[in-house]
Amino acid sequence: MADNMAYQQHLSREKVFRDPVHNYIHVPDQLILDLINTKEFQRLRRIKQLGTALFTFHGAEHSRFGHSLGVYEIARQICENFARNYPTKTPGDGGWDNSERLVVLCAALLHDIGHGAYSHTFEHIFHTDHEALTVKILTSPETEVNQVLRQVSDEFPQQVASVITHDYPNPQVVQIISSQIDADRMDYLLRDSYLTGTEYGKFDLTRILRVMRPYQDGISFAMDGMHAVEDYVLSRFQMYLQVYFHPVSRAMEVILEHLLQRAKYLYEHQQLDAAFVPYLLVPFLENDFTLNDYLNLDDGVLTTYFIQWQSASDPILSDLAQRFLNRRPFKSAQVTPATVHLLPELKRLVAAVGYDADYYTAINNSFDLPYDAYDPHAANPKTQIEISQPDGSLIELSTLSDVVAAISGKMTGDERFFFPKEMLAETTDNLFASTYQEFQHHILNDALID
Amino acid sequence: MADNMAYQQHLSREKVFRDPVHNYIHVPDQLILDLINTKEFQRLRRIKQLGTALFTFHGAEHSRFGHSLGVYEIARQICENFARNYPTKTPGDGGWDNSERLVVLCAALLHDIGHGAYSHTFEHIFHTDHEALTVKILTSPETEVNQVLRQVSDEFPQQVASVITHDYPNPQVVQIISSQIDADRMDYLLRDSYLTGTEYGKFDLTRILRVMRPYQDGISFAMDGMHAVEDYVLSRFQMYLQVYFHPVSRAMEVILEHLLQRAKYLYEHQQLDAAFVPYLLVPFLENDFTLNDYLNLDDGVLTTYFIQWQSASDPILSDLAQRFLNRRPFKSAQVTPATVHLLPELKRLVAAVGYDADYYTAINNSFDLPYDAYDPHAANPKTQIEISQPDGSLIELSTLSDVVAAISGKMTGDERFFFPKEMLAETTDNLFASTYQEFQHHILNDALID
Amino acid sequence: MADNMAYQQHLSREKVFRDPVHNYIHVPDQLILDLINTKEFQRLRRIKQLGTALFTFHGAEHSRFGHSLGVYEIARQICENFARNYPTKTPGDGGWDNSERLVVLCAALLHDIGHGAYSHTFEHIFHTDHEALTVKILTSPETEVNQVLRQVSDEFPQQVASVITHDYPNPQVVQIISSQIDADRMDYLLRDSYLTGTEYGKFDLTRILRVMRPYQDGISFAMDGMHAVEDYVLSRFQMYLQVYFHPVSRAMEVILEHLLQRAKYLYEHQQLDAAFVPYLLVPFLENDFTLNDYLNLDDGVLTTYFIQWQSASDPILSDLAQRFLNRRPFKSAQVTPATVHLLPELKRLVAAVGYDADYYTAINNSFDLPYDAYDPHAANPKTQIEISQPDGSLIELSTLSDVVAAISGKMTGDERFFFPKEMLAETTDNLFASTYQEFQHHILNDALID
């Protein structure tokens, strides 16, 4: 809760942002407008929301900027509903304390502020951590975001950060921002669905917002909205299988990862031509970067270096840069425990026709737990979705829904082996014909076979 | 018309691209698929369709890649309709000759292939010409696009180019790609409308495609679709006024232009610190660039240099780079012939508080002719929209539609004076208080006043 | 304004109605819920919104019930916006007095309560008046609607009625319900567009509601929403031309009118077989009906009699009933002042092949004034649309918009001559061949010609 109320003034006239998903994003608070105008928040325009997914769904070119506004807008609507319909009357009655509103809105708006270019892959190579960086951007006095937040109170930046790290004391506040059905997920499903042009991510947001209500230990959903919640869980399940885990997007991610890996290797071994040293990446190659170094990176910076690397003398660096820029994805096939033993042999065959198997093959698994009931013994126990009955009692979602029960607690996704498309070439009059044929014998119906 | 039919094979199974605007883009031809896979076409993913419009409408982050696919898809549907319903039977009967199909599809797909990063502004500073570059990309043997096109015939690249330059002999072909109601405009109105989240650009594409028909001298529209065509003309009129000419987007374009201007000036006067020389821009600063140099540029390359320039020692370069990256648009006011005489005085006031008026003020006019009937005396006479009557006679659109007549032949848009937002500051205890006040006296209701 | 506040309680939990156009209709007031549950309001489910339009646009089967809810919802949103952003502070300051809210909501919900089956046609034949009947339903103690309204105060029913008859003192209240851009028109354009599946009626409702604001003498619209208002005016213009005035719907209306006319004639001349006397219509045939008689009529009652009349002995009654039920529209052609002189001859030709020209031909004109600035000399002067400038001054819409100026003050529509489709038959070996040919010589390009 914000201590100092001085900054919590409303704008004389509400400001709006036109949004293709929510129609309008409503901003009645000066604080929120000031946060949007910080350079750290504006940077999100240069970080794509879905990374390499645009190579499969060409419409998915949207940035984290619009998504962040969308999460804020959903959180704003939740607070408005709670304040109108479920205000707390006595402490601990499970109602909503509207002095939490600003901390919710700031956490919603800024939850992704630490994300960088192609975060997942970049973190893997350079050992950065977007969550730690989010906290740093909120709490370092040097950032514009921090300067704006401090105008509420000295503790406010840390309070907002603690919502994002799940340490904030009020579980209602935390669950609006982060739970199995939160403002973040609801926005990205709708937005990614809108931009990719797929139908899978659509669900009835209005109805879910209507049936959402606070209780002592968090957020619950009224029984008459149970099927809208069920539909949301299924939408998320399908978006993972159909969009987020698409083999072609993952193939492009593999290429990106190997490309950065190669650049790092060459830099560390002093084999990167001087003209191709990536100025803005050097602090990360040196493993000695400031927050400002991090904030200077974006998708365009990386692709600028890739454009330069196309002409590098190292053939692997040059080839992978071209494959990434010109969209030449690897092909892939599913791997199961029964076929995983084939991998060394397959890599050997790829190497046999002249590819460096370290850079030209990969194993990638993409799994998600679409929904899970609370399990205290789990590595990362999840807040379960609670459905409230007319008499006030709560029942966990998968108890009520056969279809949610069917996917509850089950990891969903697959593990795939990636390799150059050239391995599937028709081979009649080719030097490597027999190697290609041997390779191709191990693949049927999109999977490895013995 | 394509001479050699060898390459004109259909794919064994039609390929589709999921598209948020057209649902699916259908690709039954190997030729089209090969063109999409060229590096020159893939580069379009890195060039934004609407440049600085995203600073006003945050959803407008889409690239020219999706738009190019969309124009292709509309052209494909037009050809399919013409081939089924209006095939030519005897030469010169005004029917559709379906051997023109491939040249139409290629011209539709590739009409924007020569566009570069922030084309409008870039061309202004560096004297490039995206139409000439389009022709070059189509006809230079070094490009992948040319190599694919040549598989149809040696003349085919030049034929496709001539459609884009309006020199192709068959006016039906030219008008599908370029006229006052063509596949290009129809796609961008729908797409920009979808991405910005505005309603203005929507019109009834299906109906327009249904009533479109070839005749001797081009394309006409059946009378019972007249109102759908009218609605399209109005949609375009409104998108220009509401989206394309938005003062904030133009303010950001002004900043971009002045930023590039400043970099060019510093480079030419050897005042650009060595660390900040933009490697990939040098050929343009030297005015000596190859086609490959041009194809290496994209939006991300420019913003990468802007990120670096933020730390440059030149205060103007550094400040403008920050204004662009962090979205600090200039403010503006309408200028009319009656108030244009105020400009020197206003520039003087901007300079008086310490801004270099050459870089911190600008005049920008944005005008468009939303529709015009054919006028042989015009500098650039337009193909008018013809409505065909049940008995086959043609009537020009504005003759039939009062609302189209109202905007026909009238330039629409405005001229604006841009200046730093700081000039509108409240000024009670400021050194420059009287200067600011004097400046502010000249502005009322979004316009200059005496 | 409601005197007695006793009844103005909010429901403990807001009630909602799922609506395809507005997503949800929100009902927080017990009063509104009680009005919806009256039998007079439920009757609106049995009265189609667009009468015979469904014979052209088969989707247009919706009733006045959903439309009435939609008008209420738009009015509710307007009041909510006004109360939040423009509350009155001192009497006469042009702000919004929220004690007007209930009278607005009731007038919005009930504005069509007096409409009957195929109102336009029915009124023409039986001299009923749906506006007078609306007032009667509101103010007669026998109705459930009146009983609910009286719980607010004894004067409340009359106050609501006076809004509908434009006699209520507060012009803001009247203009929300009835002006050139009111809740009624905004709902029907969107709803009719949604149900017919046409695009013409779509406009940006959210934006219009955002820029709407009260002033001393009514409602105005902020300048930055001017184009949304312009788009609304054009949408209405196009819906009239494309949907409401469609020749086939009007042809079916002509048949309906002649069918009722024939039944009335037969009844008055005691030629209607006893078995076919329409029980529920008798009070109207006798021109002596009660309010209850009127409320007993609906679309289904009329078609039930038409079904019976198909077997009547009078050939005209039976034939017209079949034409209406089985959708056998008359054909038509435009009439202009230059061709109106042809009508006697055309009727003669229709009669010559055996049709009773009184029942088998008709002149029907459908004209609308899509927009007009206020003209004190007009028969029925209209409240013009005012656009408010940043400094508060008001400018009439057509002064600012070329496209609105183009249609302002101009009657739009046409006059058509209707006749049996059989007159267009191919005639080679027919008894009446030469008559048909003579008739057909007078029609070209959908119009009469000399």
Added chain:
Amino acid sequence: MADNMAYQQHLSREKVFRDPVHNYIHVPDQLILDLINTKEFQRLRRIKQLGTALFTFHGAEHSRFGHSLGVYEIARQICENFARNYPTKTPGDGGWDNSERLVVLCAALLHDIGHGAYSHTFEHIFHTDHEALTVKILTSPETEVNQVLRQVSDEFPQQVASVITHDYPNPQVVQIISSQIDADRMDYLLRDSYLTGTEYGKFDLTRILRVMRPYQDGISFAMDGMHAVEDYVLSRFQMYLQVYFHPVSRAMEVILEHLLQRAKYLYEHQQLDAAFVPYLLVPFLENDFTLNDYLNLDDGVLTTYFIQWQSASDPILSDLAQRFLNRRPFKSAQVTPATVHLLPELKRLVAAVGYDADYYTAINNSFDLPYDAYDPHAANPKTQIEISQPDGSLIELSTLSDVVAAISGKMTGDERFFFPKEMLAETTDNLFASTYQEFQHHILNDALID
């Protein structure tokens, strides 16, 4: 397959019907246009698709006419796809024989032609059978439909009928019209979803049509469309639970059924006042009706009699008529095997306060099997959904999909006890206070309890 090809001509210009769900319904065949223009098909405009559902979802006022056109349109697109991509080459190769096209289109268009007003309830009371009536309408020489069909060949009406009764030899043809994923279900899910304004029924029709393909024994779906099929199954599951089985719609159906039951009882016991005898219903009350009698009934005819019955002397008939017309649904509570024993007691309590329990209480169960794999031992074995693998092998859907497996073979729905809302009245100072209280003690959380 149609024997005589004479009638199978295409229209010179394709006719279209504007449709809110499919945008346009395309009719290139004279035969289809003639069928649409028959009086039996036009009658479908007067039969609502969803009966009493409009009392819950007020938008659901659409008739079977639009749905029938929609099923036709989907079937047309399936045939077009099959003919282009999967034509048979040798008999028995599993490809599509396009000479089946017309029989498919006619069966699709006419599959509901025998439906009457409030079919489900009407059939229950009057022992009519809409499927038998469909066959009769197709095959009786007296109907216009039969006269049109016979122009193809003498056998053609019977062939079309046999598709609808599942007796047609080609399983591909039968499955397009009737299977667990057929043109009928796909249209009604989308259409009912559009009209009710709910999201549940939406799925990706375009994708499903793309992956649909014929094989020897019917229709299968390609593996890469598996999730679109899964989404369709879930959509159907949710529409049943959320829309089709809604307790309020069922409550209105109960009232309708008891109202007709009462009228029948009174008629049979000569207690129906002469003025209230329902002329067009008499043949059904006498259980001696012709096809023409049946075709004369529609929704409006029934409500016309209900309007008259409101004034009948029998209090039950009059009261139930008012409840139906004015929407006064019964309340209800779920019954389980554990609580079914309470019903006699609850009925006794309803009777104790003065209601005739036969007319004022009811048990209604609504169950559906959302999906089932083929089970030869089932009473009514279903054609399972087959997913085809890249190598051509088929796998049944629930084998591949956890969520489909979760609902496969399980009856979904509930059994409810219906009673007058008055039983839930607050009862402090009421004669029957203790009876009401006793009744209310048996209901908690929407269910009966001991």
